[in-house]
Amino acid sequence: MNIATYSRERLGQYMATDGVRFRTGPFVVDLRSTLPAVVEGIHQMYGEYPLIESDHADFYLHLKQPAGIRHWWRPQVCFALDGHEPFKPLPLSQAFPMFEWALNWCVASHMHCYLIIHAAVVERDGCVAVLPAPPGSGKSTLCAGLISRGWRLFSDELALISLKDRRVIPLPRPVGLKNNSIDIMRAYAPQAVIGPNYTDTRKGTVAHMKAPTTSIRRADESGRAAWIVFPKYTAGAEARLTPRDPGQTALYLAQNAFNYSVLGRAGFETLTAVVDGCRCYDFEYSQLDDAIEIFAALELPYA
Amino acid sequence: MPELRNWVLECLRQPQRAADFSDADWDLLIRQARHSNLLARLDWLFQQHPAVQPPIWAERHLEAARRVSDRQQIAVRYEIGQIVRAMRPLQQPVILLKGAAYVATGLAPYHGRMFSDIDIMVPKPVLERAEQRMLLAGWMSAHHDAYDQKYYRTWMHELPPLRHRRRGTVVDMHHTILPETARLKPDAARLIAAAVPVEGLEQVFVLAPLDMILHSATHLFHDGELENGLRDLVDLDALLRHFATDDGFWPRLQARAEEMDLQRPLYYALRYCRELLQTPVPESALAATSPHQPRFAALMDMLFQRALRPDHVSCNDAFTGLARWLLYVRSHHLRMPLHLLLPHLVRKAIKRRRESTPLGGHPLEKKAAD
Amino acid sequence: MSTLNDPLSTDGGLGRRWSILPGTDLLWHPGDDTSLVYDLLSGDTHLLDNLSAMLLDTLSSQPLSEAELLAAVVDDWSLDSQGAAEAVSQRLHNLRQLDLIYLTDS
Incomplete structure (x- = not known):
């Protein structure tokens, strides 16, 4: 039911x-x-x-x-x-x-049985892409774009990483779209259910895009972190993926995790193990279609 | 009225009872324990009773509390080190109080204890210089309001809380254990004279065992607003059980209470520890404190019985709100005379409505902490 | 006499030794050009370049003066002594800012 x-x-x-x-x-x-x-x-x-x-x-x-x-x-x-x-x-x-x-x-x-990082999370074939980024970077837009083109939504806000086996755990919920990205997604994913616009919130206008059915159905299937990609929307920019220093990446994630400071040793060990197992990139883009193409071609870390 | 199920109290007394808990019982226990800051303490108790096997979902909440408590204890040790480092040039004793003292000495109450701040005491003549040292080392006064500053410095037994600029940790620096304006007047110099050095930490002390108990009792029943009432009673219970094996413990505790003018808080401590947590307090010890019971003992019973329950809707009855409010007023009344008290409470009430602390970046704003 | 110096003094004190803080327990995660280090007591995570990491690691086993550290670095890193002195001094200053090391009194 x-x-x-x-x-x-x-x-x-x-x-x-x-x-x-x-x-x-x-x-x-x-x-x-x-x-x-x-x-x-x-x-x-x-x-x-x-x-x-x-x-x-x-x-x-x-x-x-x-x-x-x-x-x-x-x-x-x-x-x-x-x-x-x-x-x-x-x-x-x-x-x-x-x-x-x-x-x-x-x-x-x-929920301190997980390392919880502020990031959008999507999955394909068991491999998870973690998209951490400051507000305004286009993280939710990219996340909404990817899940309307075959990626499975884990979360658009919280990356839950199990401290026991370092698997990434889905928490599929509506994707929070802000300002311009609301109309972009209404056009880009006409099949998606997007709720009413809420104006004048702290983050401007907000609307929610319903999580895709398969994401909700498969919410108990965890994934393995494979990529950590820092998206950055720049108007007119050509899509570009550049490798990122793993140490810098881990430090950024530590500073942008909700509960890293609570977890002590377990937090550090989990975080470094996850970063070690991932390819880390900066990703600049302006067109969602380019982003979809580049994400489809992401190389697995253990090739 | 439905029967009150205080599972926190049940499990503190008899942790093994949880071995027969249903999902609904676990659900209620975890909610009550969270609201009384005792989830990690119960987790520790359950670890001592292998027959207790929490369901997976409940274990997740216990694990989370355990991790917070474990990390807090490390953080408290680190902060103690930083405080010692800041104060060392003064060459004056620093006395760790309450939670910090339990952690530094590994005393019974520290297992699974949660912390909100660190309490220390320095001799009053040193207070100003001690504050200077702390400010130089990166702490700042957490209250900027001129009234708050005056309130603390004129009437209280502690400085306005000091918050570390970078780490955000809060230190309460006391010079005695009750406000200057309070009616009970324990002599801080005698507490400091009897304090016990902490092994491995130069110039760092904790209160002597009897004083530690009396301070804990005084804080709970004569000073605080009982926001952590049951947690503090658990501290007292653990201390009493731990030190009760010392020779002549109970008469010595009584004698020290008399010396320090703290018989009333001791009366409350022994009464409620025994009644609520079944602390093995001998009849003779209870009898010795009975002359110090309050005039309205039945009323106080009615108030404390309620305020010492978990602050959860399942433990409330029609009088809980009133009881907590009366004890809140009482705690201030014990601190200061009536002509100071009323304006102070009004001010606090108005301020609470107005204040807010923005939560960085999060769309929700945290309510002002009192 | 106290064993820790005043945390606010900036006196570099020639001949005084650098040491890690008592009770410091570090977890290391070395990378190619940088190392992550987690301070179990403070809960702080730092990203250090290789020279800083090497200095901190050396100090973890024993307190050393700046001159002693410099000698070790010049041998191991084949830096010219002028450049090395500056680099070491700058890294030590930085490690101190991070509350990882301090100058002892003697």
């Missing part, structure tokens, strides 16, 4: 009372909310995620309007993790983006 089993109305009833319990990647999420935008977002983006009938959840999330006058005047939304509200509220219109951010935060700040 998956979430789409429920009508939009039924889903709303469940979310308002007991909460809806579903699996995403290795985690079970219990989500409660009476907010129509959250119900709508879940209905649209999470229809294919399996419902879980278990006596446990990894994260108990509740999205709601804070009490008080703000209920009526410039209404807001806040999220509670199992009764505690770690963050300040956002405008109510951002309720669904807040759910996505909140769930990312929950994973990144609790």
Whole structure:
């Protein structure tokens, strides 16, 4: 059974009372909310995620309007993790983006059985490409482009690397598209489900692209990191792949991991082993089709 | 009213009980333990009981807590080294308090303990120079607000927290164990005189065992806002069990409490350790503290019973919110006279609403820590 | 007398020895031109060039003066002594900035 089993109305009833319990990647999420935008977002983006009938959840999330006058005047939304509200509220219109951010935060700040790096992750034939990059580098756009042309989505934000066997673990969720890339993807992947535009968020306008069905179905199939590619979108640039120093790469990843500092020795050993097993590149591009072509020809590290 | 299931308390008393836990029990335990900062402690207890086999999903949460706690302990050791290095030119004793002391000496409570900051104490005459040394070595005062600065420096027993510029670690530097304005007046000089050197660290001390217990009790019942109430009670329980084997321990503890004017906190400590964690406190020791029970013992019971539960919705009843609020007001009332207290609480309440700390790059903003 | 120098003094102190901080435990991950080193105690990760890595590794086994370090480097690296002195001094300064080494008193 998956979430789409429920009508939009039924889903709303469940979310308002007991909460809806579903699996995403290795985690079970219990989500409660009476907010129509959250119900709508879940209905649209999470229809294919399996419902879980278990006596446990990894994260108990509740999205709601804070009490008080703000209920009526410039209404807001806040999220509670199992009764505690770690963050300040956002405008109510951002309720669904807040759910996505909140769930990312929950994973990144609790799941220290993984090394968690801020990166988009895609896979092909068991080989994983990790795309770390600062915001604005076109990481999500490239990720959305690749998954609409045959690559399997692992995540557009969080690379989960198992500390036990160093495999990369999928956490397929909607891809967060920002600003210009929203229209680019609507044109580039007309078959994709892209939700409403949320304007005026901290990151500008945001819209979500639903994870491809196969990515959701195969969420329990891990992969082996093969490439670490730092994308950089430059208008008009010819697509170019240049090798990158592994040491520099590892240092950058260490500084851009969510929990590297928590993991100590295990973090260092995992990170260096992963980088050793990968080809590392800088990648400049302006056209998605060029990027698809170059990614299709990426050489395996253990040739 | 449904029966209250406080699995954290159950498992602290009898970790082996978890061997029969269902998924639902594990689920509740992990949620309660996380909200009382005791997940890593329970993990350590379970490691001592091989019959306890958590389900895979629960083990992931325990592992995560274990990793945080392990790393925090290393970080505390490192910070102690850095503090010692910064203070060495003063040639004055630095006394490690609470968690830092347990880690430095490997004392019982340190297994699986979580940390938020490092507490140290220096003799009051040295305080100013000690602060200077810390500032020179990269720490800065975490409160910029003039009122906060004045509040700490005038009324408190510690400086405004010092945060390291690069590492972000926080040190609370005390000169005694209770605020200047508090009604109980333990003599810091006697604590320092009795302090015990830490092996391998020059000029570094921890409080003598009895004082360590009394300080822990005082902090929990007369100073803090009980945000880590149960965690602190677990510390006390571990200390009492550890030192109880010393000769004449209980009468000596009693005598020291009397000397230091700390009988009331000791009364609370023994009462709730025994009642909640089944600490083997002898009847005679309880009887000796009973003259120091508070006037409204039944009311205090009602408040502490609630505040010492995990801060999780499953442990709340209709009075939990009120109990926590009353204890919050009480903790401030114990620190300062009423005419100072009311304006202070109002100010804090307003400030809490306004403040925010942006979380670098993350679209969500973290709420202001109090 | 204290065994650690004032952390803020910048006195290079000829004849004084460089040492790693007490309790330092380093994990190494050597690469072609650079090495990653993880400081288990501080939790810091550093990327060092080969000369810095070699200096730090040498100091991990025993404290040495700058002159002693220089002698070792000139032998091993066939640098001219002027260039080597500058390179070594600059690397030592950098390692100190990273809180990896310090100057002992004696």
